[in-house]
Amino acid sequence: MIKKPTLLLAAASFCLSGLMLQTIPAQTINPILPVMEAPAQHDARMEWWRDARFGMFIHWGLYSEAAGYWNGKPASGAGEWIMNDEKIPLSQYTKLVPEFDPEKFNAADWAKIAKNAGMKYIVITTKHHEGFGMWPSKLTDWCIKSTPFKRDPLKELAAACQKEGIKLCFYYSIMDWHHPDYAPRKSWNDIHTNTPDFDAYDAYMKGQLKELLTNYGSIGVLWFDGHWENTWTYERGVDLYNFLRELQPGLIINNRVSTVQDLLPGQIRPGDYLTPEQTIPPNGYGPGVDWETCMTMNDTWGYKRQDHNWKSTETLIRNLVDIASKGGNYLLNVGPTDEGLIPGDSIERLKEMGDWMKVNGAAIYDTTASPFAKQLTWGRCTTKVSGDTTTLYLHVFNWPANGKLLVPGLKNKIVSVSLLASGKTLAAENREDGVAISVPATAPDKISSTIVLQITGAPEIVALPILQQADGSITLPASEAQLHGSTFKYESGGPLDDIGFWTDAKDWADWEFKVKTPGKFEVIAVIAAPASGSFDLVVGDSKLRCASPVTANYLDFQPVKLGVIEIPASGVVTLAVRPAQDAWQPMNLKSIQLKPVATNP
Numbered sequence: 129m130i131k132k133p134t135l136l137l138a139a140a141s142f143c144l145s146g147l148m149l150q151t152i153p154a155q156t157i158n159p160i161l162p163v164m165e166a167p168a169q170h171d172a173r174m175e176w177w178r179d180a181r182f183g184m185f186i187h188w189g190l191y192s193e194a195a196g197y198w199n200g201k202p203a204s205g206a207g208e209w210i211m212n213d214e215k216i217p218l219s220q221y222t223k224l225v226p227e228f229d230p231e232k233f234n235a236a237d238w239a240k241i242a243k244n245a246g247m248k249y250i251v252i253t254t255k256h257h258e259g260f261g262m263w264p265s266k267l268t269d270w271c272i273k274s275t276p277f278k279r280d281p282l283k284e285l286a287a288a289c290q291k292e293g294i295k296l297c298f299y300y301s302i303m304d305w306h307h308p309d310y311a312p313r314k315s316w317n318d319i320h321t322n323t324p325d326f327d328a329y330d331a332y333m334k335g336q337l338k339e340l341l342t343n344y345g346s347i348g349v350l351w352f353d354g355h356w357e358n359t360w361t362y363e364r365g366v367d368l369y370n371f372l373r374e375l376q377p378g379l380i381i382n383n384r385v386s387t388v389q390d391l392l393p394g395q396i397r398p399g400d401y402l403t404p405e406q407t408i409p410p411n412g413y414g415p416g417v418d419w420e421t422c423m424t425m426n427d428t429w430g431y432k433r434q435d436h437n438w439k440s441t442e443t444l445i446r447n448l449v450d451i452a453s454k455g456g457n458y459l460l461n462v463g464p465t466d467e468g469l470i471p472g473d474s475i476e477r478l479k480e481m482g483d484w485m486k487v488n489g490a491a492i493y494d495t496t497a498s499p500f501a502k503q504l505t506w507g508r509c510t511t512k513v514s515g516d517t518t519t520l521y522l523h524v525f526n527w528p529a530n531g532k533l534l535v536p537g538l539k540n541k542i543v544s545v546s547l548l549a550s551g552k553t554l555a556a557e558n559r560e561d562g563v564a565i566s567v568p569a570t571a572p573d574k575i576s577s578t579i580v581l582q583i584t585g586a587p588e589i590v591a592l593p594i595l596q597q598a599d600g601s602i603t604l605p606a607s608e609a610q611l612h613g614s615t616f617k618y619e620s621g622g623p624l625d626d627i628g629f630w631t632d633a634k635d636w637a638d639w640e641f642k643v644k645t646p647g648k649f650e651v652i653a654v655i656a657a658p659a660s661g662s663f664d665l666v667v668g669d670s671k672l673r674c675a676s677p678v679t680a681n682y683l684d685f686q687p688v689k690l691g692v693i694e695i696p697a698s699g700v701v702t703l704a705v706r707p708a709q710d711a712w713q714p715m716n717l718k719s720i721q722l723k724p725v726a727t728n729p
């Protein structure tokens with residue numbers, strides 16, 4: 129049964145993932161709230177993780193032995209889901225146990241690869257959904273001790289991480305496709321016939337987690353997963369969170385310890401940080417919210433021989449920069465093979481990321497999010513504050529051809545400007561439209577070059593209004609849009625300078641601009657879309673229903689006339705693009721232009 133945990137603090141203030149620091153009077157506290165701590169305690173516990181910014185995710189299990197194939201046929205889904213996707217009867221899946229003997233496993237190699245990549249922590253799957261323990265658990269034979277591999281890889285990895293100064297963290301799946309007491313039981317679990325007793329399973333999990341938190345030294349993060357089935361309740365999540373925090377008070381626990389079910393009034397979701405997966409939130413989650421994007425390097429978490437869809441090193445480095453610029457951590461996955469080797473394609477990319485981090489790591493580690501409300505067209509920005517000096521690390525993806533890099537709207541006094549790679553001082557000046565930096569003709573790094581801009585005081589940034597041009601026209605670029613939503617994003621670099629990944633019809637964008645000469649305007653949008661969808665163009669009280677064009681692909685941008693809108697008066701105007709909920713098709717939007725309609729003399 130669930131034990132009512134003792135609360136570490138009688139009441140008042142505590143912090144949880146996704147929530148600002150808050151004070152709640154004792155009388156409203158739910159008796160099984162997560163363990164509470166004072167903000168200073170929370171910050172101290174999260175400090176190493178916030179500074180780390182970059183970690184390695186390792187998906188390694190019995191599924192790695194299958195390597196994406198079953199009975200000679202390639203599996204459809206992710207490598208670690210093969211039992212589920214191929215509906216493999218559990219009685220047959222067990223044949224992997226005597227085959228699992230990763231003789232080439234070398235924890236020291238893994239730790240060195242992570243360290244040389246610039247990664248500060250490793251999260252390894254101790255037990256994925258298949259329920260198979262990657263350590264010699266005393267609570268089950270469904271673990272590594274039943275294989276020919278008579279070693280403890282977690283013990284070896286703990287020693288290697290200790291040696292390399294890397295924080296070891298454990299992934300643990302609540303969902304368990306093997307345990308007789310886990311429910312709901314899968315149809316292809318043809319071994320167990322008993323009626324599951326979830327309380328017994330809950331106790332089993334706690335027993336295993338106690339093994340993991342007792343026998344492998346100080347663990348940085350308990351990374352829960354498999355929390356989405358309805359047997360995992362709010363109460364069980366809070367109870368487990370409190371159990372672990374009492375077992376190891378300094379432990380960090382992700383938000384997937386908690387059920388995905390809606391909360392009741394007064395309930396507070398436990399968990400210390402948010403875990404968006406395979407996606408980078410367009411604007412982060414705002415100040416005071418800790419989050420980490422986990423992402424595969426190809427398309428699978430667990431090893432699949434046939435998955436060669438590797439992301440480029442450019443994509444991986446720019447993801448890291450993008451995430452850090454929004455105040456998040458990047459947990460990048462490797463899926464070691466049945467032999468215990470990290471795939472060569474992963475090693476190659478991690479080496480190149482490490483080369484970049486050796487030069488630019490200071491602009492990632494221990495930084496906070498960009499102070500700019502909108503996406504910078506040339507790249508990203510991360511921040512460090514020291515006393516009265518703020519350091520802005522300008523991560524330049526698109527090196528200016530005209531020799532000038534504009535930091536839009538920045539008004540602060542310039543202390544110094546230099547290239548991080550060489551220390552070379554750059555000339556810079558305050559201008560009406562921001563800080564203009566004179567840059568050399570060639571970018572120090574073709575993927576992302578870092579300029580170090582030191583300013584006095586906290587950043588003072590004025591929004592540069594979009595102004596009506598002398599010819600009466602108004603141009604609304606994607607880079608100036610305010611994005612409202614969680615999936616789409618501004619993407620820049622090469623042919624990209626658009627709002628992309630607009631797959632969610634609830635996401636919408638708007639622009640604010642100044643009009644001197646009101647009247648009727650023809651609307652011309654520049655769009656790339658493989659299918660036509662509907663959306664509304666909303667300006668004040670007027671709404672124009674539009675249809676996006678069909679173009680060859682998401683990079684084939686075409687101008688399209690959407691119709692005429694009226695702006696009846698001068699002043700500040702907002703124009704919004706809102707997908708039609710029932711007829712939306714994803715599109716990439718580069719810009720919208722308003723051209724005055726000639727009125728009859």
Ligand code: FHN
Binds near residue numbers: 206208209353429
């Ligand atoms: O189902 C798992 C999946 O196999 C993988 O472990 C990812 C990593 O975050 N988590 C779940 C899917 O959200």
